[in-house]
Amino acid sequence: MATTEELQTLVLTTLDQNQVIEDSKNIKFDGKPIDQLAFLGALNSLKSKDMVDYSPIELEFWTLTEEGEQVAKDGSHEARVFAAVPSGEQGIPIAELQARLGEAAKIGQGKAFKNKWISKKGANLVRLVDSIVDQTQKDLLEIKNTSTHKDAKLLAELKKRKLTDKYKTTSYKVTKGPAFSLEIKHEATEITYEMLQSGEWKNATFKKYNFDAVGVPPSGGHLHPLMKVRQEFREIFFEMGFSEMPTNCFAESSFWNFDALFQPQQHPARDAHDTFFLKDPANTDRFPRDLMAKIKVTHENGGDTGSIGYNYKWKEEDAGKLILRTHTTAVSSYMLYQLAEKTKREGVFNPAKYFSIDRVFRNESVDATHLAEFHQIEGVIADKNLTLGDLIGFMDVFFKKMGMDKIRFKPTYNPYTEPSMEIFSYHEGLKQWVEIGNSGMFRPEMLLPLGLPPDVRVIAWGLGLERPTMVKYGISNIRDLLGHKVNIAMIKDYPVCRLDKKMGKELVGLSE
Ligand SMILES: N[C@@H](Cc1ccccc1)C(=O)O
Structure with a gap:
């Protein structure tokens, strides 16, 4: 095969002699036709130097398949069937035709019947006409000779019958460019130290800037992995009819974080070892007074909830302590x-489904x-008549959507739930x-202190x-998820999509 340089020389000398190359298909190198793709490469490099101009010539042409060639030579199956049936009343037994023509008999018979060339007479086939014109053979011969046919529908039909195939070729018409010359000058792409020293730069030809070149796309605007996986979970919740809770404020009062959840004020989780307390401002009294009064009695003696409470003196100042929510x-x-x-x-209770996915803080090493x-x-x-069965059933559906189908529960203790269940998933690995x-x-x-109707039950998890994010990104150290550790390469090709089954299976451990 000719090298790019050889092809370039070929183009330039041909243009020098003939002014134009009408169709590169007719160009030969070493007596052989040239590869048009290699030719295009040579043309492009000459064009970039304005030495030539070119335009593509696109050609569609038809050829015969192996079977098509056969039909063009021996006639169509139906014509061969016709030829095999002798004229006269007698005809030919079907079995004999089959033995003589083989596969062609089967295919050709139907068409010959349809064309009303032959018919059945008992177990024999007889001719209905004296002579036939084998149009298919004629058509194929025309295609073979001219590489096409005026009837586009026929071409499509013959292709469907696997008798023809369509091909496309691209070749080029080439003319001289404004900087045409027989000699290809070397083009420098940059000025070098050596060129400056030797003075060579004065005579050098420089490659032109290509201002149309597409730049490298800047990589920016990618979501952090946690935000991507969060988006997947959000979709599951929305799909199940949940609305999102406003969780955008990280600072919270102990009141909503602990007291409203029936967590006693001396509970170890409320210790500075476990919780971050705010310094400035350190306190708030911005929570509803009447609710506070009810929560106070519930903690102290159960109030009218039927409970005996925790039997201690509840203090507003503890509830007012500002913290980063735990x-x-x-x-x-x-x-x-x-x-x-x-x-x-409104005087009516409407069931509610809420979710949130957001940041929490614990004073941990x-x-x-x-x-x-x-x-x-x-x-x-929140709904009337909800039971533990609903919670278990709901968990099953929820986790199945995340690809986890083996779920188990174990009783546990939370100050604000009873019964409470830890959720376990079977880890295949x-x-x-x-x-x-x-x-x-x-x-x-x-x-009850919150004021919900007594028959309303609330299940939560x-x-x-x-x-799950670590599993999905194959991260084994949770610290690699910290903002400054996440690099663009790690997140850029990661699409926001549904949690896949594999990940669901791998999903382990509550980050606590
Ligand atoms: N708040 C609990 C999770 C939980 C939510 C709701 C009900 C029961 C438990 C935790 O920190 O882990």
Whole structure:
């Protein structure tokens, strides 16, 4: 095969002699036709130097398939069938025709019947006409000779019958360009130190800038992996009819984070070892006074909830301490209070389904599996007559949507739920059950002070967002998810899409 340089020389000398190359298809190198793709490469490089101009010639042509060639030579199957049937009353037994023509007999018979060339007479085939015109053979011969046919429909039909094939070729018409010359000058792409020193730059020809070249697309505007996986979970919730809770404020009062959740004020989780307390401002009294009064008595002696409470002196100043929320359940308690208020205003209770996926904070030492700030996925359903069975059933559907079909529950304790259940999923890789979340039915000591009707039950659950994200991105150290550790390469090709089945199976561990 000719090299690019050889092809370039060929183009230039031909143009020098003939002014134009009408069709590169007719150009030969070493007596052989040239490869048009290689030719295009040579043309482009000459064109970039303005030495030539060219335009493509696109040609569509038809050829016969192997079977088409056969038919063009021996006639169509139907014509061969006709030829095999002798004239006269007698005809030919079908079995004999088959033996003589083989496969062609079967295919040709139907067409010959349709064309009314032959018919059946008992077990024999007889001629209906004296002579026939084998149009298919004629058509194929025409295609063979001219590479096309005026009847486009016929061409399509013959292609369907696998007798013809369509091909496309591209060749080029080439003319001289403004900088035509027989000699190809070397073009420098940059001025070098050596060129300056030797003075060579004075005579050098420089390659022109290509201002039409497409630049490298800037890579920016990618979501952090956590935000991408969050988007997938959000879609599951929306699909199931949930609305999103407003969780955009990280600072929260102990009141909504703990007290409203029937978490006693001396609970160890409220310690500075577990919770980040705000310094300035350190306190708030911006929570509803009448609700506060009810929560106070419920903690102290159960109030009118039927409980005996925790039997201690509840202090407003503890409830007023500002913290970074330790769980998004702080927002759930606030939302349920809003729901209760709305129910009172409107006089009717409407069931509600809420979710949130947002950041929470715990005063923990950071290691490979723990961060001091992480994200929780939280779901809450409020309706009349809900039972633990509903919670279990709902969990099954919810986790199935995430690709996890083996789910188990284990009783546990939360101050605000009873019964409470840890959620476990079977990990195929580890071959064991791993904890993925926590759940339960909110206690009457939490719901009644909020003002929800006594027959309203609330089921809720929470799980971590970091773990599924780590599994999905193959990250083994949770610290690699911290903002400054995430690089563009890691996230750029990662589409926002539904959680796949594999990941669901791998999803392990609540980030706690
Ligand atoms: N708030 C709990 C999760 C949870 C939510 C709702 C009900 C029960 C449990 C946690 O921090 O892990």
